[in-house]
Amino acid sequence: MKSPNHVHGRRNPSSGLRSTPDRVPYSPAYSEASSARSSSSSSRSRVAVAAKSVAGVFVACFTPPEDKSSTNSFADSAEFKAPSVASDGSRAGTGSERRRSSSERGIYSGSNHSTHSTHGREPGSVKFTMEEIFKATRNFSPSFKIGQGGFGTVFKGRLEDGTVVAVKRAKKSVYDKHLGVEFQSEIRTLAQVEHLNLVKFYGCLEHEDERIVVVEYVPNGTLREHLDSFHGNVLDLAARLDVAIDVAHAVTYLHMYTDHPIIHRDIKSSNILLTENFRAKVADFGFARLAADSDSGATHVSTQVKGTAGYLDPEYLRTYQLTEKSDVYSFGVLLVELVTGRRPIEPKREMKERITAKWAIKKFTEGDAISILDPKLECTSANHLALEQVLELALQCLAPRRQNRPIMRRCAEILWNIRKDYREQSSSDLRSVSSFTQRSISLREE
Numbered sequence: 345m346k347s348p349n350h351v352h353g354r355r356n357p358s359s360g361l362r363s364t365p366d367r368v369p370y371s372p373a374y375s376e377a378s379s380a381r382s383s384s385s386s387s388r389s390r391v392a393v394a395a396k397s398v399a400g401v402f403v404a405c406f407t408p409p410e411d412k413s414s415t416n417s418f419a420d421s422a423e424f425k426a427p428s429v430a431s432d433g434s435r436a437g438t439g440s441e442r443r444r445s446s447s448e449r450g451i452y453s454g455s456n457h458s459t460h461s462t463h464g465r466e467p468g469s470v471k472f473t474m475e476e477i478f479k480a481t482r483n484f485s486p487s488f489k490i491g492q493g494g495f496g497t498v499f500k501g502r503l504e505d506g507t508v509v510a511v512k513r514a515k516k517s518v519y520d521k522h523l524g525v526e527f528q529s530e531i532r533t534l535a536q537v538e539h540l541n542l543v544k545f546y547g548c549l550e551h552e553d554e555r556i557v558v559v560e561y562v563p564n565g566t567l568r569e570h571l572d573s574f575h576g577n578v579l580d581l582a583a584r585l586d587v588a589i590d591v592a593h594a595v596t597y598l599h600m601y602t603d604h605p606i607i608h609r610d611i612k613s614s615n616i617l618l619t620e621n622f623r624a625k626v627a628d629f630g631f632a633r634l635a636a637d638s639d640s641g642a643t644h645v646s647t648q649v650k651g652t653a654g655y656l657d658p659e660y661l662r663t664y665q666l667t668e669k670s671d672v673y674s675f676g677v678l679l680v681e682l683v684t685g686r687r688p689i690e691p692k693r694e695m696k697e698r699i700t701a702k703w704a705i706k707k708f709t710e711g712d713a714i715s716i717l718d719p720k721l722e723c724t725s726a727n728h729l730a731l732e733q734v735l736e737l738a739l740q741c742l743a744p745r746r747q748n749r750p751i752m753r754r755c756a757e758i759l760w761n762i763r764k765d766y767r768e769q770s771s772s773d774l775r776s777v778s779s780f781t782q783r784s785i786s787l788r789e790e
Contacts, residue, residue: 472549476503477556481511493628500561509546510562514555531557533629537602541594543617543627562617562625570618571685571718578720581727582770583622584682585763588734590624591616592756595675598632599668599752607633607666611674612655612688613681633666654688654700659746669746675755676741680704683734685718701742708735726769733762 480501481488491498496514503509534545534557544560564570567587570579579587591611598606609631617625631650649661657673660666677688677700686700697703707716713732714723721727737758743749750758 472547472556472558474549474551474554474556477501477511477549477558479504480509484513496555501558507546508561509558510543510560512557512559514557533606533632534559537598537606539594539597541590541623541625542597543625559627560625562619562627564618564620564622566614567616567618567624568613568687570622571613571681573720579622581683581721581730582763582766585730585734585759585766586622587616587618587624588679588682589756589759589763591626591675591678592752592759594624594626595671596752596756599671605668607668608671608674609633609650609666610652610655611671611678612652613678616678657746658744667746668752669749672741672749672752672755673746675752676738676749677701679734679738679741683718683731684716685720701738704735705739705742708732708739724770724773726766726773729769730762730766733758733765737762 478484480503481499484497484499488499488501489497490500490510496512499511499513501509501511531548538544543562546558546560548558549556565575569575570577595608595611598608608626608629610628611626615626615628617627619625649656649664651657651660651670651674655674655677657670660670660673680686680701681688684700684704688700690698690700704716707713713735714728717723717727717731737750737755740748740750741755
């Protein structure tokens with residue numbers, strides 16, 4: 345069994361993948377963020393100035409949202425009562441590592457990763473046949489359909505060994521070069537990544553006009569569905585902070601701990617899947633691109649703008665220059681979405697509230713943050729504190745110039761401290777309520 349002090353990543357020589365630890369306890373590596381983070385009172389003036397420049401770029405970068413079918417509900421049949429994915433022991437190897445100091449590597453570089461019931465084969469190594477795919481999905485039965493997106497249709501399936509999977513079937517556009525490029529991009533990206541908070545890739549298939557991707561099935565729907573209470577529950581703020589941290593970890597891994605930095609380009613709530621324990625997994629790598637090669641001195645990749653309206657980095661939209669900071673901008677929009685519950689673009693609201701991030705940041709800088717808290721959440725002092733802190737981080741992520749945005753690892757550090765403060769304040773609130781209740785009981789007895 346590996347020592348808990350082990351934090352350095354090791355690479356499996358056969359796969360080139362770096363695995364990551366499961367849940368990560370609070371670490372001193374994150375304590376630096378407490379002293380580095382300015383207090384709300386001392387930074388309010390700087391926040392207000394920054395907000396004015398942020399607000400000026402919002403409208404230009406938002407266009408009407410794309411039409412996408414909502415995910416359909418799926419009634420589980422008896423055939424899908426398969427055992428849940430299990431994990432086994434860790435594996436480790438040696439090999440070259442990205443040029444990062446050991447102190448920077450922190451939590452992103454453990455050696456524990458889960459395998460799946462496809463007999464522990466490497467992610468992406470499974471070679472499927474159309475016969476297997478037809479059998480797993482009952483010939484792509486409409487009753488097994490669980491989603492619809494730009495790439496195509498997603499079906500729930502069960503492999504012969506009992507593994508429950510998501511089967512992504514591309515639109516039948518054999519002559520669609522654009523779709524083919526996206527398919528190949530997703531395959532290349534999925535094949536080289538492995539992280540607890542990224543959807544696991546099992547394999548793919550190209551057969552005549554069929555393009556199939558088989559990935560891990562994540563059972564609890566998308567983050568957007570839960571913010572909309574689509575499943576009947578309200579996602580409390582503690583769970584939302586956990587989701588934000590999970591996403592920050594996943595994107596940090598893509599930016600810093602793969603063989604070559606990867607830019608996701610489509611960070612959004614509908615691409616974040618939740619497990620039964622409400623842990624987040626980032627999905628959909630159709631727009632992913634390799635970042636600039638810093639060894640050659642390049643600072644960005646010049647490329648056609650891809651992404652989703654409402655989450656697009658305005659600097660990328662204006663210059664066609666893509667960097668990891670474009671993901672940071674999208675993450676800033678996601679943070680606002682998490683605390684307000686609103687979609688990035690709300691076309692049915694009055695004009696001043698249609699661009700959610702612009703509206704939220706304005707309210708925040710005016711000292712009225714509490715008015716934008718998701719009405720499904722309680723107005724407790726712990727929620728109010730976390731709301732202010734999350735919006736302060738969102739403001740940094742939404743800076744008009746990429747140089748002024750934090751890196752994703754810094755976002756994760758700050759969020760760890762926000763969650764720590766939130767838990768401490770929540771405990772204090774509970775003690776206060778308990779004390780008040782006891783006093784009330786004593787007064788009634790007298």
